[in-house]
Amino acid sequence: MLFFVPLSMQPNLYRYIEFFILFILLPVSYVFLYPVYLKLSLGLIGFGYVLYILLKVEKNKFKIKPNLNWIRFWKMTLLKTFLIAILTILFVWFTSRESLFGVLLNKPFLWIGILFFYSVFSVYPQELLYRTFYFQRYEKLFKSEVVLFFVNAVVFSLAHLFFKNILVLIMTFLGGIFFAITYKKTKSTLLVSIEHAIYGCWLFTVGMGEMLGFPS
Numbered sequence: 001m002l003f004f005v006p007l008s009m010q011p012n013l014y015r016y017i018e019f020f021i022l023f024i025l026l027p028v029s030y031v032f033l034y035p036v037y038l039k040l041s042l043g044l045i046g047f048g049y050v051l052y053i054l055l056k057v058e059k060n061k062f063k064i065k066p067n068l069n070w071i072r073f074w075k076m077t078l079l080k081t082f083l084i085a086i087l088t089i090l091f092v093w094f095t096s097r098e099s100l101f102g103v104l105l106n107k108p109f110l111w112i113g114i115l116f117f118y119s120v121f122s123v124y125p126q127e128l129l130y131r132t133f134y135f136q137r138y139e140k141l142f143k144s145e146v147v148l149f150f151v152n153a154v155v156f157s158l159a160h161l162f163f164k165n166i167l168v169l170i171m172t173f174l175g176g177i178f179f180a181i182t183y184k185k186t187k188s189t190l191l192v193s194i195e196h197a198i199y200g201c202w203l204f205t206v207g208m209g210e211m212l213g214f215p216s
Helices: 010-029 036-057 070-095 102-106 108-141 145-158 166-186 189-208
Strands: none
Touching: 010 036, 010 108, 010 145, 036 108, 070 166, 070 189, 102 108, 102 189, 108 145, 108 166, 108 189, 145 166, 166 189
16 A cells, blocks of 8 residues: 555544555456355445445535536547547547447447446446545545546556456557546546546447447
């Protein structure tokens, strides 16, 4: 824990342990072979704990923040999406041309269903944990904002370690940087979830879904 501010209070020690269990021990454990039902149970228990802390300790109300700068958000998000689109189209074209927009063109109903379930049941819970919970619980433990963002991206990448794919780890690390910056600027789980959903849906649409664990 060299990235953290030195311990000065007992509550900080609890948060270090909490951080280690939720963001390192649990996701790394998913790489190892043990029953799927046990993995799901541990994940649900961990997420239930996160919700309890957010509601009872951090006093979150889960309301949409007023006065969000939607215009700036959409300008930045669409610009980043445009750049991501160019890079990923080129990547799929040169590495797996037959996959380019394959699900969209050949299985449009599957495409619509996956985009909906991914955005609602995967993205939002991820952002509650890796942005809302992470920033509210641990931001004060870091010496600098750069380290705060870096560690957030690292643990977000670790959450995808079970894919055992170096490209997935790189992409989720970069995504973690984007999402951390967005959350820090907006303090909005909604906005960062929208951004996350746009990028993830695009990757599935362009033909990188199988690599990222989407049904294809």
